[in-house]
Amino acid sequence: MLMLNPIWLRSFIALADLGSFTRAAERLGVTQAAISQHMRALEDKLGPLLVRRGRQVEMTPAGKLLLDHAQAREQAERLLYQRIEGDCDCEGAVSLITPGSVGLKIYPLLLDLQALHPLLAIHHRFAPDAEVLEAVLAGRFELGLATMLPDDPRLIARPFGSEALELIVPADAQVRCWDDLARLGFIDHPEGKAMATRLLGLAFPRHPGVASLPVKGFSNQVGLMLEPVARGMGFTVLHRHARQAFRDQAAIRVVEHGPPVIDRLWLLHRAEWPLSQRAERAVAWLQERLG
Structure with missing residues (x-):
């Protein structure tokens, strides 16, 4: 396999960019002899790369191909360092796994962030709590x-927000007792x-x-759990975000009976x-918009 020394390639990029051994050496802080040595080593492996005209140089077709390769390699290494160090908050993948109810609320907000920064890639998955914990621990999100x-102890959890549970019935249903x-x-649904x-x-302490x-239906698709309720086929209990995301609000209503039940939302990571800075940016973006 042909292996090219990255120091040689760095010298070649500087020489191609500046067109002068003297200026390339000044940019890299080395001697002209070192630049010449690097060019000889490359040409020993690849053949003629440069045409020398006095103090100026011109690339051969092979030299232009090598320049493309060297610049692509340099860019790939720069992106690798950014991803490892997390030093770019507007480029790369943001991966988030959430319960379905809050996911319906925040996924469109994350897409708004991606629209502002097209080099971001949003990866989102709906899942119950147990799967959320397992996926974060496994490093998949x-x-x-x-x-x-x-x-x-392998997880850090910080408060993120809250969700209220709601008793949701068909719009024309009367609910006064058990x-x-x-x-x-x-x-019914998974939770x-x-x-x-x-x-x-x-709400009904003596029930x-x-x-x-009687169970009148079941769905594991959070966007469809209220469809049978809207059609008058029964009632359910869901988080408020899921109810707010339902397409037909006029066909359902919330029954307020008894003290509220509020679930705290926890943001988890290893x-x-x-x-990464892009993940921190996404979290700040969401918290600002969710209040």
Whole structure:
């Protein structure tokens, strides 16, 4: 395999850019003899690269090909250092995994950030809390949001915001007591029974239990969980962000019954290394817009 010394390539780029051995040596802080030695080493491997005309030089076709290669290699190394050091806040991947409800709210905001900085790439995934923790620990996502505070020293968790649970029913439904909910029936989702138990336990403290409710449907697609509710097929319990993102607000309504139930949102990332600047920028962008 042909291996080219990066010092030789740096000298070649300077010589091609300045057209003079003297000025190339001054730029790099070396002697003209060193520049000449580097050029001889390259030409021993690749053939004639330069045409010398007095103190000026001109590239051969092979020299132009080498210049393209050397500049591309230099740019690739510069990007690698930026990604490793995280010193660029407007370029590279921002990876975030969140529960579906808050994800519906923040994903469009992240796309707004990418529209301002096209060299950013937003990678977002919806997932329940357990999968969020596992994905951040495994390094598949740099950032995660969860409604549970993890007890793992490998993770840093900081407060990010909050989400209220809501009892959501068809717009024309009357809900005054537990029997009204039982007549409607429950529209379940992956975290539905856990959410309903927490909210309904305070709203209807003497109820016979969520397990006693007839289940009228199930969906694991956060954008579709309110579709059967809007069609009058039952009620559900979801976070406010998911309800606010639903397309047909006129077909549903929130029943306020009992004290509010608020989930704290925690921003998670690995403790062993700092966040990249682009991730910090994305977090600040979201917090500013979410208040």
